[in-house]
Amino acid sequence: MLRYVLRRIVLTVPVIAGILLISFLLTHVSGDPTDLILPPDTPDEARALFREKHGLDRPIWVQFYVFSLHALQGDFGNSLRFHEPAVKLVTDRLGATTELAMAAMALAIAVGIPAGVVAAYRRNTAADVAIRAVSLFGQAVPSFYLGIVAILVFAVWLGWLPSGGRGTLAHLALPAITLALGLVALIARTTRSCMLDVLNQDYVRTARAKGLGEAPVVWVHALRNAFIPVLTVIGLQVGFLLGGVVVTETVFSWPGVGRLAVQAIYARDFPVVQAVVFFFALIFVIVNLIVDLLYAVLDPRIGYR
Amino acid sequence: MIRSLRSVALAAIVSAAAIGSAPAETLVVAQNFDPQTLWPNGTTASDNLNAGSAIVEALFWVDPDGEEFKPLLAESYELEDNTTVLVRLRPGVRFTNGEPMDADAVVHSFNVFIDPAKTPAYARVSDPFQSVEKVDDLTVRMRLKYPFPPIRLALSQLYIVPPGYWNEVGLEAYGQRPIGTGPFMFDSWARDDRLEMVVNPDYWGTLPEGIDRIVWRPVPDDISRAAGLTTGEYHIAANLAVASALDVERQDGLKLVAVPSYRIYQVILSSLPEHASPLLDKRVRQALNHAVDKQAIIDNLLFGYGVPLRGQVLREPQLGFNPDLEDYAYDPDRARALLAEAGHPDGFEITFKFPSGRYAQDREVSEAVAGMLAEVGVRTNMVVLEPGEFLRQLRAKELQPMAFVGLAPQDDPDLQVSQYHSSWRYAYLNNPELDALIDAGKQEMDVEKRAQIYRDAMTLMYDEAPIIFLYGGVDFFGTSARVENSHARGDGRFFFYDVALR
Numbered sequence A: 001m002l003r004y005v006l007r008r009i010v011l012t013v014p015v016i017a018g019i020l021l022i023s024f025l026l027t028h029v030s031g032d033p034t035d036l037i038l039p040p041d042t043p044d045e046a047r048a049l050f051r052e053k054h055g056l057d058r059p060i061w062v063q064f065y066v067f068s069l070h071a072l073q074g075d076f077g078n079s080l081r082f083h084e085p086a087v088k089l090v091t092d093r094l095g096a097t098t099e100l101a102m103a104a105m106a107l108a109i110a111v112g113i114p115a116g117v118v119a120a121y122r123r124n125t126a127a128d129v130a131i132r133a134v135s136l137f138g139q140a141v142p143s144f145y146l147g148i149v150a151i152l153v154f155a156v157w158l159g160w161l162p163s164g165g166r167g168t169l170a171h172l173a174l175p176a177i178t179l180a181l182g183l184v185a186l187i188a189r190t191t192r193s194c195m196l197d198v199l200n201q202d203y204v205r206t207a208r209a210k211g212l213g214e215a216p217v218v219w220v221h222a223l224r225n226a227f228i229p230v231l232t233v234i235g236l237q238v239g240f241l242l243g244g245v246v247v248t249e250t251v252f253s254w255p256g257v258g259r260l261a262v263q264a265i266y267a268r269d270f271p272v273v274q275a276v277v278f279f280f281a282l283i284f285v286i287v288n289l290i291v292d293l294l295y296a297v298l299d300p301r302i303g304y305r
Numbered sequence B: 001m002i003r004s005l006r007s008v009a010l011a012a013i014v015s016a017a018a019i020g021s022a023p024a025e026t027l028v029v030a031q032n033f034d035p036q037t038l039w040p041n042g043t044t045a046s047d048n049l050n051a052g053s054a055i056v057e058a059l060f061w062v063d064p065d066g067e068e069f070k071p072l073l074a075e076s077y078e079l080e081d082n083t084t085v086l087v088r089l090r091p092g093v094r095f096t097n098g099e100p101m102d103a104d105a106v107v108h109s110f111n112v113f114i115d116p117a118k119t120p121a122y123a124r125v126s127d128p129f130q131s132v133e134k135v136d137d138l139t140v141r142m143r144l145k146y147p148f149p150p151i152r153l154a155l156s157q158l159y160i161v162p163p164g165y166w167n168e169v170g171l172e173a174y175g176q177r178p179i180g181t182g183p184f185m186f187d188s189w190a191r192d193d194r195l196e197m198v199v200n201p202d203y204w205g206t207l208p209e210g211i212d213r214i215v216w217r218p219v220p221d222d223i224s225r226a227a228g229l230t231t232g233e234y235h236i237a238a239n240l241a242v243a244s245a246l247d248v249e250r251q252d253g254l255k256l257v258a259v260p261s262y263r264i265y266q267v268i269l270s271s272l273p274e275h276a277s278p279l280l281d282k283r284v285r286q287a288l289n290h291a292v293d294k295q296a297i298i299d300n301l302l303f304g305y306g307v308p309l310r311g312q313v314l315r316e317p318q319l320g321f322n323p324d325l326e327d328y329a330y331d332p333d334r335a336r337a338l339l340a341e342a343g344h345p346d347g348f349e350i351t352f353k354f355p356s357g358r359y360a361q362d363r364e365v366s367e368a369v370a371g372m373l374a375e376v377g378v379r380t381n382m383v384v385l386e387p388g389e390f391l392r393q394l395r396a397k398e399l400q401p402m403a404f405v406g407l408a409p410q411d412d413p414d415l416q417v418s419q420y421h422s423s424w425r426y427a428y429l430n431n432p433e434l435d436a437l438i439d440a441g442k443q444e445m446d447v448e449k450r451a452q453i454y455r456d457a458m459t460l461m462y463d464e465a466p467i468i469f470l471y472g473g474v475d476f477f478g479t480s481a482r483v484e485n486s487h488a489r490g491d492g493r494f495f496f497y498d499v500a501l502r
Helices: A002-029 A033-037 A044-053 A060-072 A086-121 A126-140 A143-157 A169-199 A202-209 A214-251 A257-267 A270-298 B002-019 B046-052 B103-113 B120-126 B151-155 B163-176 B222-230 B242-250 B282-291 B294-301 B332-341 B362-375 B387-395 B413-420 B432-443 B447-464
Strands: B025-031 B060-063 B068-071 B074-081 B084-089 B129-136 B139-144 B184-190 B194-199 B211-218 B254-269 B348-355 B378-385 B402-407 B467-480
Touching (some): A033 A044, A033 A257, A033 B387, A044 B120, A060 A270, A126 A169, A143 A214, A169 A214, A214 A257, A214 A270, A257 B387, B060 B151, B084 B103, B103 B139, B103 B163, B242 B467, B254 B282, B282 B332, B282 B362, B294 B362, B348 B362, B362 B467, B378 B387, B413 B432, B432 B447
Antiparallel strands (some): B074 B084, B129 B139
């Protein structure tokens, strides 16, 4: 088990290095930060000084070498715009993003799994159709659009919730729901199809035969066995969540990493883009490692070595 | 005795309540972005400057009402000769940490200002400055490398910082926690969420009425910013999109402030020989000007909020604006005739580049222009560019042969027309006659002679048609109806001098 975990952790290193190389190249070949950060009428001498100060005057492979050397020591360089270390800009905002992502995930699980179970158990009834329709809607509507509609309805018309910002639970509600909706849909659909497979299994019939009530049969025996694919989907959806915060944080003025990422990309603020990509990749890899380990907890037949 | 004391006290309370009107409250301002630095000379981005200059003040400011040049930390300036400026400072002003605002502070700030390694974004206006010397505690003498007619513009961008505190903390930290002389003092800053300032009780000037605190909220989404204004979460929402602006205009309790912007929208028609295209022929460039119905674009795509250019790139109140010029009339027949004369009776095909997401309605306007050109036989291959790539191409002179741009230089005719000088980094023309006029205007200190030079330059540009003259943009600020005297300017700036919240 421990060896497995160690091996997985060692394997993340080339994965993250590859991701950093790709994002480095993508950001460097498209656009020049001096065009985006300095006014267009800035004289060339001032521009040259700016490039020199940030090492942008060196050949790209030298820049990547220097970047890698520092990155190995956890230093992604200073932001080109903020005069602050890129890593600090990201870590300062990780709390807000984690809060939003966790709230959305918790909400998605709390709603999605029961909805999926109900849809499977009452297959082809009105409840099933309704849940499937809502799921389809949830997955189809882009979150920036949903977010704006939510603001217009709940903040402007009804006046129940603030239109943006971070602070109280009321501030969290709209962005978390917006971010969760696509996820609810996916979790509900996955749960439904897995439950359908499981409900016809022999052990479910056996459980019923030995006189268990419907509730324990469905919610304990069946659900636990249907849960592994659902868990896989949840793990993979961390990537969806991290992508979703980019949009949701912008719409709801949420002070998180996603919004920092958007602005950094628009300004070609290379160090910040790299730092965000690094942290997002790291989170994704770690969460999926945890998910893999949870399999063994859920299903004793699975072992790691 | 006791009774009379009590009634005196009571009378005092009553009259205080009557005089002291409503208690001061917090003004909440929503802008697009959180400032990167609050040191105004750190960037030229208006979001940074609006917030930073509530704390740190310049020597002068340009009031958008009548474009008046007004003193702040300086009382006056005088040109001793064409390259020497004597500046007299306002006496008795202190920074909020107790340091005096005097000649030493100005000398220090000046030396930071002219160092392009520290202020790269200001290199264009700080370049003319050579050196500064202290004459006495409240007078400095600045020397210029060459005569610089827009000297006022430069003086209004020199922000004065306290040398003691600056040297103690350094440039970066100063921008995160500035100390200045302004009406507000830094209080706290939760990045990307809220920046708070409290009123400076010892301010040398008149404080804004009814405001004891400002909270700056970064709200990047256009619709969210307008929504927060509607719900009363913000008192001021800057930089609204035109659709939101129309909404704000209709609502009770809100005010729409529409400010003609310094941004001039145009279509580059490159006449550089290395950019071979039919546009090298002046008649073709004139034809394209006749082919575009800008009033229709303004009415239909900008809801009427645009200022048609009068066949020139200078704006109506600007020095050098030529009132004798009329714009190219919308006349497709005339356009077709000119094209035929130039040897293109059946029109031609040409590449037309435009950005998406850089300017208000950029894609829509570009598509409308392309449609109008098609009417006279000019078939465009539309190339859409992401804003970062768009700016790179602009400066690399790759936005050719045709491209939609909105250029927003600072408010001076030289800074505007220099962009069409052949030596300019992104000039898509090379006209020695125009170059000569621009060079002359750059050094002419006599205001009337200078105005005449630019009027001549405008006449020449009109005839040469290096661009399709489109329109000047309009910026929108939404405010609560309780906010009075908000000074919004065409470069996205707004100021709190004599603002009131009632």
